Amino acid sequence: MIVGPQLKQPDHLLCDGDSAIRKLGEDRAENGSYLFKSLLIADAPLAFGSDWPVVEINPLGSIQTAIKRVPNGWQKSWISSECITLDEALKAYEL
Numbered sequence: 001m002i003v004g005p006q007l008k009q010p011d012h013l014l015c016d017g018d019s020a021i022r023k024l025g026e027d028r029a030e031n032g033s034y035l036f037k038s039l040l041i042a043d044a045p046l047a048f049g050s051d052w053p054v055v056e057i058n059p060l061g062s063i064q065t066a067i068k069r070v071p072n073g074w075q076k077s078w079i080s081s082e083c084i085t086l087d088e089a090l091k092a093y094e095l
Contacts, residue, residue, distance in 0.1 A: 004045070005044075005045040005046070005047045006039050006044045006045065006046050006047065007047050007048075007049060008034070008036065008039075008046065008047070008048055008049075008092075009048065009049055009050060009051040009054075009055065009062070010034070010036070010048055010062045010063075010065040010066040010089075011050065011051070011055040011056070011058070011061065011062050011065050012034075012051065012054075012055065013033075013034045013065055013069060013071060013078065014055075014065060014071050014072050015071065015072060016033065016034075016071070017029075017071030017072075017074060017078045018071065018073075020033050030078075030079050033078075033079070034069070034078075034079070034082060035079075035082050036066055036082050036083075036084045036088075036092075037081065037082045037083065037084050038082060040084065040088060046088075046091075046092045047092055047093075048062055048063075048066065048089070048092040048093050050062060059093055062089075062093075063086070063089040063090065063093065066083075066084050066088075066089040066092070067083060067084060067085070067086060067089055068083065069082060069083050
């Protein structure tokens with residue numbers, strides 16, 4: 001049961017793909033990292049932010065990250081089933 005807003009920073013995904021797989025193993029990393037779509041399916045209120053100064057304040061870049069999920073240096077999305085739509089990403093920034 002999810003009780004409150006899930007506060008997430010999509011841009012962390014840009015740097016975490018390789019390190020999450022290395023530290024957690026592929027199965028755990030892919031079943032427990034940045035599960036934006038799964039949270040929405042579970043009716044969790046999803047709220048995005050930048051976590052500045054760790055990453056730049058760039059809402060449009062974060063929205064793109066949430067939609068495409070392509071970590072730095074990768075050619076494809078990480079856990080493509082967790083990609084969300086533009087509308088879902090915009091709502092997460094409005095919450």
